[in-house]
Structures are given as structure tokens and as C-alpha cells.
Amino acid sequence: MKFIEKTNLTSLLAQLDAQYRLLVPVDYHGLTQFAPYSQVDSGVSQLYLDGNVTVSPKTVYLPQSEAMYKFSAQGKKLAIEEMPPLDRMQVLFGVRHCDTKAIQCLDKVFLDDTFADPQYKDKRDKTIVFSLACNNPKATCFCESMGIDRAHAEQSVADVQVYDLGERYGFEAVSDKGQACLNALNGMTDGEAKLPEQKPQSISFDAQGLPEKLKEMFDHPIWDEYAFKCLNCGTCSYICPTCHCFDINNKMRGTTGLKLRTWDSCMFGEYTQMAGGHQPRPGKKERVRNRFLHKLQYFNEKHNMSLCVGCGRCIAKCPVNMDITKFIRQVIAE
Amino acid sequence: MPNTFAEIQNEMRNIAKELLESGEATMVIGWEKGALPYQSTPVMIRSAEDVDKLIWDEYCQQNLSTYLIDYIYTDEKVAIFAKGCDTRAYNRLIQDNRIKAEKSIVIGVPCLGMKNAREAAKLPEGAEVPMANACKECRYPNPVTFDRKIGEDVTPWCTERDFSDVEAIEALSADEKYAFWQSQYTKCIRCYACRNICPACNCTSCIFDQSASGWCSKDVNASENQFYGVTRAFHVAGRCIECGQCEMVCPSEVPIMLMNKKFIKDIDSLFGAHEAGIDIDTPAPLSHFSVSDPEEFM
Ligand code: SF4
Ligand code: SF4
Ligand code: SF4
Ligand code: SF4
Ligand code: SF4
Numbered sequence: 001m002k003f004i005e006k007t008n009l010t011s012l013l014a015q016l017d018a019q020y021r022l023l024v025p026v027d028y029h030g031l032t033q034f035a036p037y038s039q040v041d042s043g044v045s046q047l048y049l050d051g052n053v054t055v056s057p058k059t060v061y062l063p064q065s066e067a068m069y070k071f072s073a074q075g076k077k078l079a080i081e082e083m084p085p086l087d088r089m090q091v092l093f094g095v096r097h098c099d100t101k102a103i104q105c106l107d108k109v110f111l112d113d114t115f116a117d118p119q120y121k122d123k124r125d126k127t128i129v130f131s132l133a134c135n136n137p138k139a140t141c142f143c144e145s146m147g148i149d150r151a152h153a154e155q156s157v158a159d160v161q162v163y164d165l166g167e168r169y170g171f172e173a174v175s176d177k178g179q180a181c182l183n184a185l186n187g188m189t190d191g192e193a194k195l196p197e198q199k200p201q202s203i204s205f206d207a208q209g210l211p212e213k214l215k216e217m218f219d220h221p222i223w224d225e226y227a228f229k230c231l232n233c234g235t236c237s238y239i240c241p242t243c244h245c246f247d248i249n250n251k252m253r254g255t256t257g258l259k260l261r262t263w264d265s266c267m268f269g270e271y272t273q274m275a276g277g278h279q280p281r282p283g284k285k286e287r288v289r290n291r292f293l294h295k296l297q298y299f300n301e302k303h304n305m306s307l308c309v310g311c312g313r314c315i316a317k318c319p320v321n322m323d324i325t326k327f328i329r330q331v332i333a334e
Numbered sequence: 335m336p337n338t339f340a341e342i343q344n345e346m347r348n349i350a351k352e353l354l355e356s357g358e359a360t361m362v363i364g365w366e367k368g369a370l371p372y373q374s375t376p377v378m379i380r381s382a383e384d385v386d387k388l389i390w391d392e393y394c395q396q397n398l399s400t401y402l403i404d405y406i407y408t409d410e411k412v413a414i415f416a417k418g419c420d421t422r423a424y425n426r427l428i429q430d431n432r433i434k435a436e437k438s439i440v441i442g443v444p445c446l447g448m449k450n451a452r453e454a455a456k457l458p459e460g461a462e463v464p465m466a467n468a469c470k471e472c473r474y475p476n477p478v479t480f481d482r483k484i485g486e487d488v489t490p491w492c493t494e495r496d497f498s499d500v501e502a503i504e505a506l507s508a509d510e511k512y513a514f515w516q517s518q519y520t521k522c523i524r525c526y527a528c529r530n531i532c533p534a535c536n537c538t539s540c541i542f543d544q545s546a547s548g549w550c551s552k553d554v555n556a557s558e559n560q561f562y563g564v565t566r567a568f569h570v571a572g573r574c575i576e577c578g579q580c581e582m583v584c585p586s587e588v589p590i591m592l593m594n595k596k597f598i599k600d601i602d603s604l605f606g607a608h609e610a611g612i613d614i615d616t617p618a619p620l621s622h623f624s625v626s627d628p629e630e631f632m
Contacts, residue, residue, distance in 0.1 A: 030587030031521040054585055055523065064523065064554045139370055203369075228401070229376040231530035235585050238525050249545065249552050262552040269543050284404075316455065319527045319583035320396060321368035321375035 001163075002171045002188040009169065013037055013047075013093065015185055020128070021090035023060060025053045034060055034092065051138045052096045052311060056241035060092055061106060061123050064238070065262045068119065068248070072256040085122045091181070093130045094162070098143040098311040100131050100154035102241030107156070108303040109244055119261075128181050130171075131158040135196050140312030142203035142325055148309055150198050163196055203312070203325050205332065211300040213331050214293060220334075226327055227288035229320045230267070236314040236322065237265035237291065242307045245271070266290045292327060335486045342443060343390040345484045346415060349441055350385040359413035359439055363401050365394040372454035372463065376401065390415075395448040395466060397577055399424040399440075400533050402433040413439035417448075418474040422575040422611030423533035425479055429614050430573075432536045442477025444488045445469075452582060468578020468591065471495050478612050500595045515560060521586035522559040524552075528580035528590055534570035534610075541565070563593065571597040572620040575611045604628055 004012050016022045022037040026045035033055035039045040070081040095103075103124075110120035131153035134141070144150055153161055159178030163170040170193050173179035182188070237243040247264040250257050264271055267287050273279050281287050299307035308324060315323055336345040346364060353359035366377035366387045374393040379385055398414040400423065405412050416424060424440055427433045447469040454463040469475075473495075476487040503511060526542065529535045541549050542562055550561055567590075574594050581590040601608055605619040605627070 029517055029521060031585075065552070225378070228378045228404075231527065233527040233530040234523075234525035235527045235583075238523050239585055247545075247552060251551050251553055260551070260553055262554065264552075270545065315369050317585045319531050319579075321373045323369045323375075326369065 001193050002182060002190055003165070003168045003193070004171075004188050005168050008187060011187060012185060013040075015187075016091050016093065016181075017041070019184065020181075021086075021088055023057075023090060023092045025049060025094045031055065049094060049132070051136070052099070052134075052141075052313070054239055054313065054317065056102065056239060056311070056313065057092060057095050057099050058102065058106060058241050058244070060090075060127065061103065061120055062110070062244060062246070062263075065260055066119065068259040068261050070256065070258055074255075083119070086126045089126050089128060090123075091128045091130065094132045095129050095153070095158070096134055096311070097131060097148050097150060097153045098141070098146075098309040099241045100129065100157040101143075101148050101309040102311070103129075103157045104154045105242040105299070105303075105305065105307055105309070106244055108299075108305070128159045128177055129153075129157055130160045130162050130178075132162045132164065133196070133198070135164055135198050137199060137201045138312060138316070139202055140315040141201050141310065142205075142312055143310035144201050145203065145205050145207055145325075146306055146308055146310035147207075151195055163193070165193055165196055205325065205329050207306075207328055207332065210306075210328060210331060211297045213334060214297040217331065217334070218289070218293075222327075222330065222334075223285045223289045226292075226322065227284040230284045230288050230322060231319055232267045232269070232284055232287055233319065234263075234265040234267055236318050237267060238263060239313045239317055241311055241313070242295070242309060243291075247271075266294070288322075292324065295324070296328065337485050339390055339392075342485050343388065346388050346390055346441070346443075347385040349482065349484070350379055350388055350413070351382045353413050353439065354379065354382045354385070358411070360410045362388075362413045363398045364388040364415045365390070365396070365398075367391075368393075370455075372449070372451045390443065392446075392449040392463075393451055393454075395451065395579065395582065396531070397423050397533055397579060399427055399433070400531075400536070402427065402438050403536060406433055406437065411437055411439065413441060415441050415443050416477055416480065417443055417445035418472065418476050418478065419445075419468075419575055419577040421477040421479045422474060423577065424611075425614050426533055426573055426575055426611040426618075427536060429611075429618070430536055439482070440477070440480045442480030442483040444477065444483075444485050445472075445475045446488055447472065447475065447491070450582075452587075466578060466582060468576055468582070471576070474609075474612060479614075495595070495598070497595060497599050499592060500599055503592060503596070515563075516556050518588050519559040519563055520556045522554070522563065522584075522588055523586055524554050524559060524562060525585060527583045527585065528588075529566060531579045531583050532570065533575060533577070534573040535566065537569075563588070563590070567593040567597055570594065572601050572608060572618040573610050574598065 017037045023034045024037050025048045026035045027048040028045040032048050032053035034057050040047050067083050072079050110117040159175040161172045161174050173182050245264045246261050249260045251260055272281055295308040336342050350362040362379045365374045367389050368375040372393055377387050397420045399420050447465045449463045450466040471492050473490050473492050475490055545552050601619050608619050
């Protein structure tokens with residue numbers, strides 16, 4: 001393991017920032033999210049390492065709005081201008097373990113065997129992930145119950161594993177990319193260290209057999225019980241690290257335009273709206289059911305993993321406190 | 335008279351039981367305890383056996399009146415518990431013809447002010463939690479309309495709104511104002527939680543749900559987000575009951591109430607003092623016109 005004193009974190013980040021495009025968790029006027037390190041440097045935002053951020057690092061790979069290409073009409077011809085790929089490697093510092101698992105979920109969707117989404121792949125290939133283990137989970141965290149390893153980040157996503165060791169940080173390379181990156185950093189010492197104590201999570205349950213149970217519950221009254229209070233807003237899907245539905249839009253100005261990919265949510269009325277106006281998921285019940293079943297059943301059936309990684313964001317931020325863990329425990333007890 | 339939290343909670347359960355057993359109500363909407371000590375959450379009770387789920391504490395912030403909209407075209411008769419602000423919301427929804435009095439039973443509950451759940455989430459366990467911002471300035475903690483009421487009226491702790499936050503923004507230069515709102519609306523993720531929780535935002539179809547219309551694209555950036563924020567602020571102007579829920583639920587901590595209060599301040603000075611939703615007879619200032627209205631721009 002390599003170490004730096006916590007007091008030297010800034011100099012380490014400055015080194016990374018000089019070599020890469022560095023993204024760190026920040027608090028920007030009360031919103032915590034990943035942002036370029038320059039925001040911290042210039043004092044616009046503060047580095048935020050106390051817990052997980054509200055807006056998950058999915059924004060780095062699947063931005064809320066992303067230009068896919070530009071187009072313009074030139075006489076009777078249409079000209080297409082591709083968007084440039086990332087011009088350099090980036091480092092994503094401080095990703096929590098739940099979110100590394102979430103990025104693996106996104107990989108299943110965007111790096112499918114049959115088609116790899118080029119824009120997603122570009123960012124995935126050019127990002128070095130420093131994942132930070134959580135010693136003090138928030139009251140809403142339940143990643144352990146969703147099968148996340150709190151001591152080791154998802155290996156297919158993390159490049160460097162970081163531990164908070166009290167007075168110092170410990171770094172361990174997980175991939176070759178991570179090793180090369182660590183080797184090029186100055187001011188680190190080598191040595192051995194015991195992994196830190198991790199406080200137990202207050203929400204804890206055994207989710208064994210959940211997808212199988214849910215399979216039989218499509219028409220269960222539980223959906224009415226939970227869905228009635230939902231506002232059909234986009235908070236839960238937008239802050240969720242695994243929700244990945246998007247919409248494709250045009251933005252026109254005169255004869256030129258942008259093809260945009262923007263986040264979408266199964267909670268919204270325009271989602272799944274058909275030509276002619278038919279809406280197969282017209283109300284709260286159908287929408288809440290879709291979100292929960294996608295997370296807890298469908299994704300399991302398709303990819304053999306849960307699409308909820310237990311980050312607890314939705315429990316913390318849902319305006320009506322829709323509690324997915326209460327739902328899971330109730331289903332298991334059925 | 336039940337007056338402590340425990341006594342009121344007990345009475346809530348008794349009334350819910352009575353209404354459901356007699357068939358006077360087909361469902362009762364109240365609050366139950368949420369995942370964390372500082373979260374209370376709406377609950378629907380359909381059977382007298384379940385009334386013990388109901389709770390009454392300092393985090394029962396969410397307004398239940400808006401749920402009545404969901405049942406307007408059903409045969410349900412829905413009973414709701416309602417604090418002062420919730421009854422103002424109820425009146426506003428009646429005025430907007432979005433709910434029907436004969437389909438609902440309002441059980442008023444005088445309120446001592448709710449706590450700031452967002453701050454509670456940031457404070458260490460056991461720390462003193464401040465009152466929610468909107469509650470600090472609430473002048474109507476007692477139900478302004480009800481079919482039944484639990485407990486005795488409380489003495490309002492605020493008589494006049496504090497506009498010093500609005501005045502501080504008004505005092506900025508145009509460039510400073512621009513920079514301030516730009517930084518705030520950069521944060522907005524357009525989740526529409528502020529709209530969907532709002533009793534004044536009750537349109538059957540909202541322009542922001544019609545991206546094909548071209549009014550506002552799904553592109554999320556400071557400019558389109560501000561278009562959303564300003565449009566919503568204009569649309570709730572004169573109808574906003576100052577419950578502060580829009581700001582409380584915003585995951586991005588956009589200071590939405592600053593804008594709402596600016597409109598309230600301007601409406602008061604242009605059209606005379608107006609308190610939305612304290613009765614159903616006074617029309618909202620921007621929902622009707624009178625020949626004496628100021629029209630300096632014409
Ligand atoms: S579950 Fe909560 S956050 Fe999600 S759409 Fe419903 S009200 Fe909004
Ligand atoms: S559903 Fe909720 S807890 Fe699960 S991953 Fe999404 S935001 Fe996190
Ligand atoms: S859910 Fe687990 S990995 Fe995620 S922030 Fe909480 S403790 Fe850390
Ligand atoms: S605008 Fe905000 S404060 Fe006003 S009624 Fe709506 S939610 Fe309440
Ligand atoms: S709740 Fe906040 S983030 Fe969501 S749309 Fe409203 S202002 Fe934007």
C-alpha cells in the first residue's frame with residue numbers, strides 16, 4: 001500500500017490535476033456532486049469527502065444532457081458533425097463502492113456484447129477511478145444488504161482503491177491503469193496497513209430470493225399501498241446511480257441543430273407515451289411498480305445482478321420518503 | 335382537549351377509526367413514521383385495524399390536501415389531516431376547482447411549526463433541530479377551514495413576514511443578481527419535485543411535460559432551468575400559500591422561496607395585501623382583474 005498524510009491531499013490532487021482532467025466530489029452551494037478540481041482550486045466549491053454525493057458519478061459517463069452530434073442544413077444537403085471524443089485521460093477521485101457497482105450496472109447496458117455505446121465507451125476507457133471505502137456509512141446506506149463489498153470496490157470499475165486511515169490515506173492499485181497512475185505520483189510512502197474499521201450499517205436485511213418473489217407479485221396490492229404517495233417527480237431516478245433511461249431530442253436554431261441525449265424517468269408522463277397518445281403506464285401505480293421491478297427483478301433476470309446498489313440516495317431525497325428498503329423487507333416477509 | 339403530540343396522535347387514531355368503521359370515509363390519509371427519525375411520510379389507511387400506523391410529530395410537514403386531486407373522479411370519500419398551511423392549500427384547490435368539498439373530510443390540526451428535516455439530516459444525532467424556514471414565518475398555524483378539529487388553537491408566533499432575504503437580493507446590481515441566480519439554477523436537475531409537491535402547481539397538464547411543443551427543451555442547463563424556475567414562480571404568484579415545501583424537497587437546495595417571496599412582496603405592493611387560501615371567496619390577485627389595477631406598462 002502507498003500512503004499520504006491527509007494534510008498532503010491537496011498536493012496529491014494538484015499533481016493529478018496537472019496530468020489528467022481531475023473530477024472530485026464537491027459541495028457547490030449545497031449540492032454535492034462530482035465536478036472538475038478547478039472548482040475547488042478557485043474556491044467556487046469545497047471538496048466533499050464526508051459521505052456520498054447527492055448527484056451520483058453516473059453524470060461522468062452519462063451526463064444529464066449530452067450532445068450526440070451537430071447537424072445543419074446546407075441547401076438541400078444535411079451536414080453532420082460528430083462530437084469530439086475526450087481529448088485526455090480523466091481521473092475520477094473518491095467514488096464510493098456502491099457507485100462502482102452502479103457503474104458496472106451501466107456497463108451491462110451501454111457496453112452490451114452486441115453494441116458498445118461509443119460515447120459511453122470513450123469516457124469509460126479514458127477514466128481512472130479512485131474508489132474510496134466508507135468507514136462511516138450514512139443512516140440511509142444499505143449497500144451491504146445489496147451484496148456490495150464494503151472493503152473492496154467493484155474490480156471491473158475501480159483502478160485505485162483508497163482507504164481512509166485516520167491521519168493518512170492508503171492507496172492500492174487494482175488495475176494496471178491504476179498502478180501506472182500511482183507510480184507517477186510523488187510524495188507517497190510505501191508500507192503495510194491494516195484495513196480500517198467500518199461501522200455497521202443501521203439498515204440491514206437479507207434480500208435472498210427477492211427477484212423470484214417479485215415475479216409472482218405483479219398484481220399484488222402492495223403497489224397501491226406504496227404508490228399512492230408518490231408524486232411522480234424525477235428525484236429518485238435522477239439521483240440514482242443506476243437509473244439510466246434517456247430520451248433523444250433535437251434542439252434547433254434556424255438551420256442548425258443539436259441531437260441531444262438527456263436523462264429521462266419512468267416516473268414522467270411523456271415516458272413510454274406512444275404515438276397517438278396511448279400511455280401503457282398511465283398512473284402512479286404502474287410507474288412505481290416499473291421502477292421497483294426494474295431495480296429488483298427485471299435487471300436481475302437479464303443481467304444477474306441487482307439494479308439497486310443500496311446507496312440510499314432515494315431514501316434521503318424522495319420528497320415523500322418512499323423507502324425501498326421497507327418495500328424489500330415487506331416483500332421478503334410476504 | 336388533546337394538545338400534546340401524543341394526545342393529538344391518539345385522537346387522530348380515534349377519529350380515523352370512527353370514520354372508517356362508520357363508513358363515513360373510505361380512506362384516511364395521514365402521516366406515518368418514515369425511514370429516519372426526521373422523516374414522516376404520508377400513509378393511506380383503509381381499515382380501522384391499521385389506524386395505529388398514524389403518527390403526529392414535528393416532521394409531519396407534507397401537505398396531504400393535494401392527494402385529494404387523485405380521487406376527484408372516483409367514488410372515494412377521503413379524510414385528510416390538515417395543518418394550517420394544508421387547509422390554505424385545500425382552499426386554493428377548491429378555488430381552482432381541482433377538488434370537491436363533498437368528496438373530502440378535513441380534520442384540522444393546529445400546528446406548532448414543523449422542524450427543518452433537511453437541516454436535521456446534516457446535524458449530528460440528538461442535536462437541536464431548528465424550525466423549518468417557512469414555518470418560522472407562518473402566520474396561520476391554525477386550520478382556516480375544517481370539518482372537524484383536534485386540539486386547541488395555538489397562538490401564532492409570527493405576525494409579519496421577514497423580507498430581509500428578498501431585500502438583500504433586490505439590493506444587488508443586475509450583474510450580481512444574474513450571477514446569483516445563474517449559480518443557483520446551474521444546480522437544478524429538473525426533477526420537478528418542487529412542482530409536483532406544490533398545491534399551487536395543480537395544472538392538469540404542465541408546459542414542462544410537453545417537450546415537443548418547443549417551449550422548453552429537455553436540455554438541462556442554467557438558462558433553460560431558469561426559464562423553468564421563473565415560469566413556475568410566475569404561475570404560482572398570488573396562489574402560493576407559502577408552505578415552503580418546494581424549497582424543502584429540492585435535492586439541489588435551490589432557494590426557491592426567495593423568488594416566491596419576491597412575488598408576494600410585489601403583489602402586496604401592487605394590488606394590496608393578499609393572503610392566498612385563507613378563505614375561498616377572495617380571488618387570487620392575478621386570477622381576475624379590476625379596472626383600478628395598475629397598468630403602467632400600457
Ligand atoms: S418515489 Fe419519491 S422521488 Fe421517486 S417519483 Fe415518487 S415522489 Fe418522486
Ligand atoms: S434505488 Fe435508491 S438506493 Fe437503490 S441504487 Fe437507486 S438511489 Fe440508490
Ligand atoms: S451505500 Fe455503502 S458504499 Fe455507498 S456510500 Fe453508503 S456505505 Fe458507502
Ligand atoms: S410555490 Fe412552494 S411555498 Fe408556494 S404553495 Fe407551492 S410548494 Fe408551497
Ligand atoms: S426541485 Fe430543485 S432540482 Fe428539482 S426541478 Fe425544482 S428547483 Fe430543480
